[in-house]
Amino acid sequence: MYSNNSANPNQPQNPFLSQKEDEIDLKVLLFNYLQYWQWIAIAMFLGVLVAFLFNRYSTPIYKVESSVLVEDDEPSLGMDLFESGGFPGIGGKSNIENEIGILKSYTLAEESVAELNLNVEYFREEFLRKPRLYNNLPILVTVDWSTRQVVGGLYRLEVLDDSSFELTIEEDGFSVFNPKDPYYKSQIEDFQLPRSIFSFGEEIKGDQFAFTVNQISSLPGDVLFFRLVDTPSLALKYRDELAVAPTNKQSAILSLSLETANRRLGEDYINKLMEMYLNRELKEKNRASESTVRFIDEQLSGISDSLRFSENRLQEYRTQNKIFNLSEEGSVVFERLNELEKERSTTELSLKYYQTLRDYLNSNQTGDLVAPSIIGVTDPLLNSLVETLSELQAEQVRLSTNFTDQTPAVRENLTRIDNTKRALQENVNSAIGNTQNTLSDLNNQIRAAEANINSLPETERNLIGIQRKFTINENIYIYLLQKKAEAEITKAANMPKNSILDSAKSGQLPIAPKKSLNLLIGMILGFIVPIGFITVKDFLNTKIEDPKELENQLKVPLIGMIGRNNSEDAIPVLNNPRSTVTESFRSLRADMSYLSPNRNNLAILFTSSISGEGKTFVSINVASVYALMGKKVILLGLDLRKPKIADDFNLPNEKGMSTCLSSDLHWREAVKPTGYKNFDVLLSGPIPPNPAELLLQEKFGKIINEIKEAYDVVIFDCPPVGLVSETKELFSFSDINFFVFRQAYSMKGNTQILNNLVEKGGVSKMYAILNDVHVDKGYGYGYGYGYGYGYSNNSYGYHEEVQLPWWKRALRRK
Structure with missing residues (x-):
């Protein structure tokens, strides 16, 4: 019941009590949300409904x-x-x-x-x-x-x-x-x-x-x-x-x-x-064969004219000189020259290829590389380098389509191309030198063989010369045709190295919308959105709601809580003694015996920060609860600016405290009975022009002392201390002072007014009361205010039973 501020700080805390406080906080928080359970349920239903409509009318995705x-x-x-020589990436492995x-x-x-x-x-x-x-x-x-x-x-x-x-x-x-x-x-x-x-x-x-x-x-x-x-x-x-x-x-x-x-x-x-994708790969493979065919076609276009010319000359010479076959000696010399010429033609073709390849590398061209093996070059290293360069250049084209030149993959591939080109240039230069030496040796052998022709008859020598040219052109032509056929066969035999394992198939069920997940998300959002709204609303709320929060902000104990008065009766203690509100006032009366023990006469003061917080309601009912126990009680209406007590008791306010202080009227003549036993009231009287000055007179102190001698309990209903100044002077006449806050009405900043009264104003015996506590928010647990209890409606009980919603009764059982 009492605030933790009044506890001994050196006293060790009980772990069970700490656990209980946490439980109370969670229960209060839960009650705060459960009071909006209808809205939360509606929001969850709407969330599920929206998710259902989304599932129903959204387009399925497969x-x-x-x-x-x-x-x-x-x-x-x-x-x-x-690779061992320091040329990275010249392997043939595909990169995933x-x-x-x-x-x-x-x-x-x-x-x-x-x-x-x-x-x-x-x-x-x-x-x-x-x-x-x-x-x-x-x-x-x-x-x-x-x-x-x-x-x-x-x-x-x-x-x-x-x-x-x-x-x-x-x-x-x-x-x-x-x-x-x-x-x-x-x-x-x-x-x-x-x-x-x-x-x-x-x-x-x-x-x-x-x-x-x-x-x-x-x-x-x-x-x-x-x-x-x-x-x-x-x-x-x-x-x-x-x-x-x-x-x-x-x-x-x-x-x-x-x-x-x-x-x-x-x-x-x-x-x-x-x-x-497979066609593109096949085209890349066919590029080498197509380049070879184009190269051979270029060579054939030149050699075919020479072959036709030499063939015509041979036929004309044989017809004119009536010589068709060579002698045995001439045949031997011709065969030897024919072999040498054939070898020289092949060597010249290889040299021409090397020179073309060198020009290709020097001009930094891309694509259209002719494979050396197709031309007849059997050097395995040269073949590998040309093949690797062709693949790297094709890869560069692919990468350049999708990435910039600064991409690491593009730059790395360029480095591989440069390394391969350097290796290929060295190999080509070496091959050109070796081929030129071989060609020079073949020319020397041919010249030596030609010297043997001079011993033959002139007609035969001329025939050998013409036939040599025809045979040379014929051999070259046949050789190129053979290589062209091989290139076309290679192209026709090319197949993509990659293959399709599974053709495209669609799943039978859509992957979106995910109906169960969407329904769950809709329900969760329907739960989270109102919870979030309530949380934000409570966070931005500047009114006092939680008694625990109020208690933590105060420098004085929170002595009690008064529940909400659901009836229009301003005096439920006297008119409805079995109500839960009456029980809260009885509890407050019991606590005051501990706050000021061993006193036969008691003066209690009630004030608040602003008007409307219920200090008059609390004053009247505290006076009533003392009257019920046989104490002689008087209620003093000291709020001379805005009096309310007269209306609550249906009494005329033609005379009262202001009349006594401003005239010779004795205070006993102004006291009026309330109609209830042991309960009198001294109204505030007509509103004076100078209420503060009236209450500061010595006469007021004499009146209060006389009243204290005449009554057991004196209740001061004072004006709000946050609005007027005279209330601060009234604290000296009371034994116990109460500062009334009202739930969902008083501002949180008003707690500083009470703290300043205690810390700077030097007011002692000051306590706080929280009025108008809403039962439906669950803040009554653990603060001396509950729902009441009884045996049944037709039997006896301590006070009136309050019927609660099902969810509240379930939580109370827990």
Whole structure:
């Protein structure tokens, strides 16, 4: 009942009591929320209802998945030598991250979207949503993408009859797509169609748009929607929505997934994306063969003319000189020269390839590398370096499409290209020198063999010379044709190293909305929102609500709490003695025997910070509770500015304390009986012009002393100490002083007024009372105020039983 401020600070605290206080706080907090249980229940119901409607009318989202197996390339011959020589990244192993980057690249998405022709999105109207149409379209919109087009906004199409329709703008947000600058669109404000009624098959054309709507299976009255979307925007959209990740850290299997509202569309897109991915890989593999074929075709175009010319000369010489075969000696010399010439031709072709490769490296070109093995160069190290450089350059093109030059992956790949080029240049320079030496040796051997021809007849010598040129050109031509055939066979035999494990499949159940989770979230939000609102409201509340909080702010004990008087009767102690309010006043009377023991006469003062806090109500009922126990009690109305006691007792206020202080009227003549036994009242009297000066007269002190001798209990009903000054002078006449606060009415800052009275004003025997405590907020627990108890309505009890709601009775049982 008493405040902790009056306890001995040196006394050890009881852990059980501390635990009990925490329990009381939690119960008070729970009661504070439970008084709004109807609103919380309504909010939770609304939260669940909103979640149900969201589940019912939101568009289901499905997850489409597929998988790709990424095969690792076998290391090329000689790669271990270069890796050990300090050239990083010249191996043949595929990088999973690179393959993920390829699958999520803008270029691949753009190719896939273009193949599927997804530039027109169709929708139908349903309640609260517009699901997208993909197959079995009722109309078909054809767009001329070679001209400027207005894209982005939503058109509404209503079919009027079999040949006409009405076209309007449903949603704005249009922008102009220019095919000459496809990656930058300009916004357009207030886009309007030339008219609203059109015919099917008619071109709808304007300065910045041109499209045609064709009838397929729509019926009169059908309402459809469509949107034009340019390919770059679609590619960016699908690239961002596609998720690619390895199935696990050690796996070379990539999982592709896409969340979409249209399952068939998602499956078609992922399947097309994987198809374009494998085609792209196949094109990369065919690049070397195509470059080789082009190189050989260039050589063939020059040698074919020489072969035709030498063949004609040979035929003409044989016809004119009637010589068709060489002699035995001439055949030997010819065969020897033929072998040397063939070897020299092959060497010259290799030298030409090396020189072309050197020029390629010096000019920093990219792409179109011819494989050395196709030309006949059998150096394994050179073949490996050319193959590696080609792969690294292709990788650089892929990375540059998706990343900037400052990206670590791009910079690392550039370093690998530079290292490979340096190694290749050294190898090519060495090969050129060796080839030139071999060619010089072959020329010496040919000159030596040609010397043996001089011993032959002139006709035979000329025949050998002509036949030599023909044979040389023929051998080179046949050799190039053979290499071209090999390159074409290689191209035809190329297959992507990666493969599709699973085609795109959609789950049977949607992944969104998550119905159970949404219902739970709706219920939780419906609970949290009102709880949060109540918490914020209480946090911003400047009125006194919690007795515990009041007790902690005061420098004096909180001696008691008076419950809310639900009746209009101002004196429940006398008129309703079994009420819970009466019991709280009895409890206060019992406590005052401890506050001022061994006193036969008692003077009690009641004041407050402002008017309306219930000090007069408390004064009257404290006086009444003493009168009930047989004490002779008088209630003094000292609030000369705003008297209220006369109205509560239905008494005229024509004379009272102000009359006694301002005239010769004796105070006994001004005392009036209240109509209740042992209970008199001295009203405040007419409102004087100088109430403060009247109460400060010596005459007032004499009157108070006489009254104390005549009565057992004297109750002072004083004006609010926070508003007037004379109350501070009245504390000297009382034995016990009470400062009345009112729950949900008194300001929290008013506690400082009471603290200043004690600390700076030197007022002693000061205590606090909290009036008008709301039972429904549960603040009565542990503060000497409860709900009352009794046996039954038709038997006896201590005071009147209060019927509580079910949730309050349940908490009390706990």
